[in-house]
Amino acid sequence: MIEVTDLTKRYGNTLAVDALSFRVRPGSVTGFLGPNGAGKSTTIRMIVGLDAPTTGTATVGGRDYRTLPEPLRAVGTLLDAGAMHGGRRARDHLRWLAHSNGIPARRVGEVLDLTGLTAAAGRRAGEFSLGMRQRLGIAAALLGDPAVLILDEPVNGLDTEGIRWVRGLLRDLAAEGRTVFLSSHLMSEMEQTADRLIVIGRGRLLADTGMREFIERHSGERCRVRSPEQVRLGGLLAARGADVRPDTGGLRAGGLPAAEIGAIAAAHGIVLHELTPLLSSLEEVYTRMTETAVEYRGRAA
Ligand SMILES: Nc1ncnc2c1ncn2[C@@H]1O[C@H](COP(=O)(O)OP(=O)(O)OP(=O)(O)O)[C@@H](O)[C@H]1O
Numbered sequence: 424m425i426e427v428t429d430l431t432k433r434y435g436n437t438l439a440v441d442a443l444s445f446r447v448r449p450g451s452v453t454g455f456l457g458p459n460g461a462g463k464s465t466t467i468r469m470i471v472g473l474d475a476p477t478t479g480t481a482t483v484g485g486r487d488y489r490t491l492p493e494p495l496r497a498v499g500t501l502l503d504a505g506a507m508h509g510g511r512r513a514r515d516h517l518r519w520l521a522h523s524n525g526i527p528a529r530r531v532g533e534v535l536d537l538t539g540l541t542a543a544a545g546r547r548a549g550e551f552s553l554g555m556r557q558r559l560g561i562a563a564a565l566l567g568d569p570a571v572l573i574l575d576e577p578v579n580g581l582d583t584e585g586i587r588w589v590r591g592l593l594r595d596l597a598a599e600g601r602t603v604f605l606s607s608h609l610m611s612e613m614e615q616t617a618d619r620l621i622v623i624g625r626g627r628l629l630a631d632t633g634m635r636e637f638i639e640r641h642s643g644e645r646c647r648v649r650s651p652e653q654v655r656l657g658g659l660l661a662a663r664g665a666d667v668r669p670d671t672g673g674l675r676a677g678g679l680p681a682a683e684i685g686a687i688a689a690a691h692g693i694v695l696h697e698l699t700p701l702l703s704s705l706e707e708v709y710t711r712m713t714e715t716a717v718e719y720r721g722r723a724a
Pocket residue numbers: 434437438439457458459460461462463464465466
């Protein structure tokens with residue numbers, strides 16, 4: 424569990440994080456979203472003790488990260504995959520990390536296997552592609568078999584196969600009961616990977632909710648309707664205030680819940696062949712929600 428309570432960070436006149444409170448629970452993949460400059464990195468840095476809060480607290484498993492005796496065993500982090508020593512061989516990099524955190528050396532082979540890097544283990548990290556460096560960063564995060572994982576843009580630079588692999592891995596780790604917290608600007612990927620979301624804007628909490636709930640709540644009411652009496656039904660729906668447009672082989676009706684459309688059709692003896700509520704994508708919902716946060720930042724800049 425990650426717990427952030429009334430967390431605030433001020434850099435001079437900039438309020439980067441503003442009285443933020445949320446919990447990231449075990450057993451789920453929780454996505455962390457917000458426009459550029461929203462305060463995500465600052466929040467993550469405070470959680471992992473790289474930056475001190477101005478006020479408030481951030482704990483991991485109930486403790487301040489900086490008081491953890493062997494942090495890698497409690498929390499695995501991937502913050503900047505480019506930040507490793509380029510001259511060091513991948514296996515040596517992991518051995519050194521394991522050694523300095525009291526982790527048995529055999530774990531190095533396990534995480535190399537898990538991340539598909541066994542064949543490349545003797546190569547220098549500086550020769551690695553961005554995707555391989557991401558894998559090595561993930562291997563390092565998993566080294567201590569931690570209950571909590573915090574990953575900033577873990578799929579950055581990965582190809583389609585790599586992205587699918589990370590998705591499966593994170594979902595498996597959550598299914599094992601771990602706490603998985605990740606940020607990404609790739610909305611379609613986030614939609615497929617995360618089951619919960621924390622959204623921030625201008626350093627403040629905008630949403631802390633399940634992925635499905637978030638999309639359903641902000642999708643608006645839109646349905647695809649097909650009927651052999653399409654024209655008559657369209658007229659009836661429009662008369663009730665729906666925004667009715669043609670759609671492939673049917674109609675698209677906005678502004679009325681599916682139940683009401685079904686009731687209108689039934690009341691007029693109209694047969695329905697399809698009545699499907701249409702959900703927006705995470706990207707559409709998220710863009711709508713954060714518009715004000717972006718506008719504010721644009722003006723401030
Ligand atoms: N070390 C610092 N000194 C001064 N201002 C900072 C510092 N770090 C961050 N900020 C400011 O704090 C605000 C939040 O930045 P932060 O990097 O946390 O946002 P972010 O959500 O991670 O953005 P991005 O998606 O672009 O990575 C920004 O206005 C940024 O300019």
